[in-house]
Amino acid sequence: MPSSRKAPVIVITGTPGTGKTTHAQLLAQESPVPLKHINVGELVKEKGLHEEYDEEWQSYTVDEDKLLDELEPLASEGGIILDWHTCELFPERWADLVVVLRCDHTKLWDRLEKRGYPLKKIQENNQAEIMQVVLDEARSSYAQEIVVELQSEGTEDLESNVARIVQWIEAWQKDREQS
Numbered sequence: 001m002p003s004s005r006k007a008p009v010i011v012i013t014g015t016p017g018t019g020k021t022t023h024a025q026l027l028a029q030e031s032p033v034p035l036k037h038i039n040v041g042e043l044v045k046e047k048g049l050h051e052e053y054d055e056e057w058q059s060y061t062v063d064e065d066k067l068l069d070e071l072e073p074l075a076s077e078g079g080i081i082l083d084w085h086t087c088e089l090f091p092e093r094w095a096d097l098v099v100v101l102r103c104d105h106t107k108l109w110d111r112l113e114k115r116g117y118p119l120k121k122i123q124e125n126n127q128a129e130i131m132q133v134v135l136d137e138a139r140s141s142y143a144q145e146i147v148v149e150l151q152s153e154g155t156e157d158l159e160s161n162v163a164r165i166v167q168w169i170e171a172w173q174k175d176r177e178q179s
């Protein structure tokens with residue numbers, strides 16, 4: 001992506017229930033540069049960027065080509081936070097920072113149960129968290145220096161994580177101004 005962007009592209013990813021949307025919403029409010037929060041799952045539903053609905057998993061089968069076509073112009077402009085449970089689909093050139101949120105699997109289980117997830121889906125997501133599937137995916141898809149793993153256990157973590165990302169944005173801006 002062009003280095004002329006005025007604001008970064010930040011990917012916030014993690015197993016469902018780790019706090020991606022809450023982090024993205026707070027970051028959009030606290031950021032020193034305007035950032036638009038894009039909940040990719042919601043975008044897929046709103047714009048019909050899916051092939052079918054999977055009843056068993058209660059989720060949409062995403063049409064990856066349509067999704068990437070929808071996001072490409074936004075990513076090239078910058079100033080977005082992409083919030084989704086996976087990240088390997090997004091081209092490496094898009095991302096300036098990839099934040100992988102992690103949560104203790106027992107807390108995650110409780111969060112997903114409160115959301116009314118079916119048992120099979122809770123078990124699969126819990127296992128994915130224990131096996132650090134999303135973190136491994138991020139590390140294999142992007143340069144190591146832009147992938148950050150952050151704990152997301154509660155409000156204290158949320159606030160310190162967002163403050164840390166805000167500091168990163170400020171440093172990113174300084175780097176752009178100097179080059």
